[in-house]
Amino acid sequence: MSIHVKNNIHWVGQRDWEIRDFHGTEYKTLKGTSYNSYLIREGKNVLIDTVDHKFSYDFVQKLEQEIDLNDIDLIVINHAEEDHAGALSLLMSKIPNTPIYCTENAVDSITGHHHHPEWNFNTVKTGDSIDIGNGKSLVFIETPMLHWPDSMMTYMTEDAVLFSNDAFGQHYCDERLFNDEVEYNELMEQCLRYYSNILTPFSPLVTAKIHEVLGFNLPVDMVATSHGVIWRDNPTQIIEKYLEWADEYKEDKITIFYDSMSNNTRMMADAIAQGMTEADPNVAVKIFNVSRHDKNEILANVFCSKGILVGSSTMNNVMMPKIAGMLEEITGLRFKGKKAGAFGSYGWNGGAVDRIHARLTDAGFFTTVGMKTKWRPDGKALEECREHGRKIAREWALQPIAATEANTAQPEESAKAEVSIAQPATVKSNNDTQAEKATTGASTEKQICTVCQWVYDPELGEPNQDVAPGTAWNDVPDYFLCPDCGIGKEVFEPIA
Secondary structure, three states: OOEEEEOOEEEOOEEEOOOOEEOOOOEEOOOOEEEOOEEEEOOOEEEEOOOOHHHHHHHHHHHHHHOOHHHOOEEEOOOOOHHHHOOHHHHHHHOOOOOEEEOHHHHHHHHHHHOOOOOOEEEOOOOOEEEEEOOEEEEEEEOOOOOOOOOEEEEEOOOOEEEEEOOOOOOOOOOOOEHHHOOHHHHHHHHHHHHHHHHHHHHHHHHHHHHHHHHOOOOOOEEEEOOOOEEOOOOHHHHHHHHHHHOOOOOOEEEEEEEOOOOHHHHHHHHHHHHHHHHOOOOEEEEEEOOOOOHHHHHHHHHHOOEEEEEEOOEOOEOOHHHHHHHHHHHHHOOOOOEEEEEEEEOOOOHHHHHHHHHHHHOOOEEOOEEEEEOOOOHHHHHHHHHHHHHHHHHHOOOOOOOOHHHHOOOOOOOOOEEEEEOOOOOOOHHHHHHHHHOOOHHHOOEEEOOOOOEEOOOOOEHHHOEOOOOOHHHOOOOOEOOOOOOEHHHEEEOO
């Protein structure tokens, strides 16, 4: 059954109550999701996106109840992933000559998924438009790497509806379709979960693209997403929230996550958290066991935090595998402006803490000294952990904290457990790296694309764009585009 959206726009999508995994098993969709497809009936009949491929038959059958498929004048594909364009093969088998409007990159993606290069593709660029009758047009806005190279948004004039693709959406399924019909806090929790786990690496692009769209001075009365609810009540609130999240977002929160073989590292985590709240009653401290908690919830909390502490027992002189996996994900998400530290219990040696420290530094965090406890921490060792937590709380406080007797008390030596505060001499902290950058000619440094990780080497230049070997970054033309993802110079930064 279709749902009326606005004027001659109807939702013809599909709810998916049962899905629990997305992107393989990397994203847990605990609230389900929806695949939002839109049918516009004006002078021309337009279908915007389809649904996931597993619902192809249901989608086409329901669409036939809404409109004679032969009356569809054109199909707009904002994004070629299977959850957006999955029903294309079945639909196009019934109306094979229908024009498909998409970006140039989407042609490659759609053909790769469906293997029909003969389809009637019409490629568009930012600013291109098509008249759909009744004084209304569709305006196309390319959004490469938000979050695929083929992505775009579509804006409908007069009705002032922005079909925003993955941006501003959520993996959130509800019988009600609009933001003013669902519970606000639950909705925003899912929005933040979606942004932090999927869009964080592209935050510089989010900011640039939103300002580009706003620069068109087009009114936005509704934001029609590809997943989750449609924003019709104060729709710009989610746009403003994205700008806030994209700007190195942090709250007065510290997230601690760990894995533990014999609960020794868990005991350390608890004690460190106690010390933090003793020293700074205003800081929110969240603790997670990576073997027990939802990974995406942990990452959402990392996104919101001013700093994180990562703990692991030492196993075979390395960190626990689930911690290694989390650090790999965190490295890929490329969080900005956050602090971090490592801790853990060990028996024969403490290699896990050193490796965690190195990985956090490489991931761009401002790292503090790590903490190791040998064997099971006793009361004195736990007091050392609490003091470590107090110290971290004071160092990371957003506002100065007045010292108290409890804050400054030093624990006695432990006769039963060994505790050490150690930062490997061979590992540079992020602060050291920043200081080195300041003394180096940034224009002659290698530059890395923060979106796809392609590296510009001044010694090699980029001959395909007429950038000669030996060209410093400051002398590279402003029209330069990353050869891999096609984004401009604004997303490059000096390589650490």
